[in-house]
Amino acid sequence: MTAPKRAIIDSASRPRLAPSTxxxxxxxxxxxIILAPERVFTPDAVAVEVLHLCDGVRNCAEIxxxxxxxxxxxxxxxxxxxxxxxxxxxxxxxxxx
Amino acid sequence: MTxxxxxxxxxxxxxxxxxxxLAELTHRCPLQCPYxxxxxxxxxxxxxxxxxxWQRVFQDAADLGVLQLHLSGGEPxxxxxxxALVAHxxxxxxxxxxxxxxxxxxxxxxxxxxxxxxxxxxxxLQDVDAANADRLAHYEGAHAxxxxxxEAVRKTGLALTLNAPIHRHNVMRTADFIDLAVAxxxxxxxxxxxxxxxxxxxxxxxxxxxxxxxxxxxxxVEEARVRLKGILTIDLVVPDYYAIRPKPCMGGWGRGxxxxxxxxxxxxxxxxxxxxxxxFDNVRDRPLAEIWTSSAAFAQFRGTDWMLEPCRSCDLRERxxxxxxxxxxxxxxxxxxxxxxxxKSGWHAAFTAAAAxxxxxxxxxxxxxxxAAP
Ligand code: SF4
Ligand code: SF4
Numbered sequence: 001m002t003a004p005k006r007a008i009i010d011s012a013s014r015p016r017l018a019p020s021t022x023x024x025x026x027x028x029x030x031x032x033i034i035l036a037p038e039r040v041f042t043p044d045a046v047a048v049e050v051l052h053l054c055d056g057v058r059n060c061a062e063i064x065x066x067x068x069x070x071x072x073x074x075x076x077x078x079x080x081x082x083x084x085x086x087x088x089x090x091x092x093x094x095x096x097x
Numbered sequence: 098m099t100x101x102x103x104x105x106x107x108x109x110x111x112x113x114x115x116x117x118x119l120a121e122l123t124h125r126c127p128l129q130c131p132y133x134x135x136x137x138x139x140x141x142x143x144x145x146x147x148x149x150x151w152q153r154v155f156q157d158a159a160d161l162g163v164l165q166l167h168l169s170g171g172e173p174x175x176x177x178x179x180x181a182l183v184a185h186x187x188x189x190x191x192x193x194x195x196x197x198x199x200x201x202x203x204x205x206x207x208x209x210x211x212x213x214x215x216x217x218x219x220x221x222l223q224d225v226d227a228a229n230a231d232r233l234a235h236y237e238g239a240h241a242x243x244x245x246x247x248e249a250v251r252k253t254g255l256a257l258t259l260n261a262p263i264h265r266h267n268v269m270r271t272a273d274f275i276d277l278a279v280a281x282x283x284x285x286x287x288x289x290x291x292x293x294x295x296x297x298x299x300x301x302x303x304x305x306x307x308x309x310x311x312x313x314x315x316x317x318v319e320e321a322r323v324r325l326k327g328i329l330t331i332d333l334v335v336p337d338y339y340a341i342r343p344k345p346c347m348g349g350w351g352r353g354x355x356x357x358x359x360x361x362x363x364x365x366x367x368x369x370x371x372x373x374x375x376x377f378d379n380v381r382d383r384p385l386a387e388i389w390t391s392s393a394a395f396a397q398f399r400g401t402d403w404m405l406e407p408c409r410s411c412d413l414r415e416r417x418x419x420x421x422x423x424x425x426x427x428x429x430x431x432x433x434x435x436x437x438x439x440x441k442s443g444w445h446a447a448f449t450a451a452a453a454x455x456x457x458x459x460x461x462x463x464x465x466x467x468x469a470a471p
Contacts (some may be wrong), residue, residue, distance in 0.1 A: 003279070004279060004328050004329075005328070006327030006328050007327060018256075019255070020216050020255060020256030022216065024190070026162075027162075028162025029113070029114070033164065035164060035165065035192040036256075037194065037216075037217040037219075037256050037258050037284070038194070038258070038285070038332070040164055040165070090327060091326055091327040092330070093256075093284050093285070093330055
């Protein structure tokens with residue numbers, strides 16, 4: 001087996017939810033949650049929207065374009081926001097890329 | 098909760114739902130770890146809840162707002178209905194987690210569990226050194242079986258956590274545990290210094306590391322966390338015998354977790370049965386939602402009203418909730434006292450000294466975890 005490596009997120013990465021991670025609505029408390037081994041994360045509204053676009057097919061640049069169209073904002077500005085967000089989630093094991 | 102200024106007639110209306118359900122499916126286990134957190138009086142197979150009661154409890158838990166289901170024991174895989182239980186928990190929307198010793202599960206059952214909706218597998222290891230691991234588990238070949246199961250878990254694509262209970266017989270191999278976890282493809286490792294309840298408390302003198310050993314293990318974990326960022330998450334649990342502030346045991350009594358014993362007793366913490374006089378409800382007799390809001394055992398130490406000094410007037414009382422009730426009872430004779438792990442407790446010096454004295458003496462022989470003769 002080759003040594004595992006840290007996933008580095010850039011505009012070409014195609015993020016998806018990591019295996020054994022679940023994104024779902026929390027009916028009892030309201031809002032969305034990420035369920036992971038021994039962890040419950042409560043992503044903010046922006047993170048939830050980004051995660052819904054992480055299907056393993058779209059890359060980060062395409063995700064940023066989609067969001068840019070919705071929010072009438074600059075794609076580059078959005079990309080600069082979502083790459084660190086996704087890097088953080090990758091480091092927590094929530095997404096794979 | 099109860100110290101909030103606004104008058105509330107119905108505290109249950111303000112009580113947040115529990116996050117986790119720990120289902121101790123059975124106390125049967127092929128291993129005999131001397132640090133097991135199960136009670137000394139293990140529950141017997143004939144008293145275990147049947148499949149349909151567990152299934153109802155899982156559905157009730159999901160309806161109540163529980164997010165994570167931990168299937169534990171004993172060894173949960175000795176239950177032949179484990180697949181049906183996993184399917185029901187996952188079907189109810191619970192994040193279903195299997196906590197196993199790894200010696201009874203084979204690959205085909207693992208596949209069935211994955212297909213039933215299992216999300217995550219946690220395998221406990223006794224040591225990195227196979228001979229010492231088997232000696233601790235009192236089971237020949239246990240370690241090799243665990244490593245085979247870890248490999249099988251990785252191949253199924255399920256998330257794998259390795260759990261390493263740390264004590265004086267393996268603390269010097271903390272770095273090796275970390276290397277092993279990376280090599281096994283685990284995404285998460287628990288370096289969990291033994292917590293002294295149940296069998297572990299009975300074996301405390303045989304298990305307690307020195308403070309220097311604990312400090313070194315912490316330094317190793319801190320270095321590895323930086324080095325292995327994005328590769329391995331390491332959760333560290335330290336022994337509170339060398340702490341100055343207690344842990345917020347269970348995140349606070351009756352605040353986030355429900356433990357159900359094999360026979361169906363609902364408890365705020367898996368060691369709660371050691372506290373005399375607590376009245377536990379059984380899930381056979383009472384719906385889980387009602388147990389959460391109204392069971393006497395849950396209400397007893399919920400919030401801060403029950404506290405004595407020094408907790409009662411302490412600014413941290415809603416941060417650590419006074420620490421562990423079971424440890425307070427075991428060491429001070431009154432479960433309402435501050436956890437002796439707290440430096441503000443009058444028992445703290447004796448508590449720390451006991452650990453230091455035991456850790457520097459020759460370890461006594463283990464008292465292995467066994468069912469008493471019937
Ligand atoms: S700690 Fe050891 S003896 Fe106790 S349940 Fe786990 S594997 Fe079995
Ligand atoms: S006195 Fe009580 S509440 Fe304050 S830190 Fe110690 S255990 Fe916690």
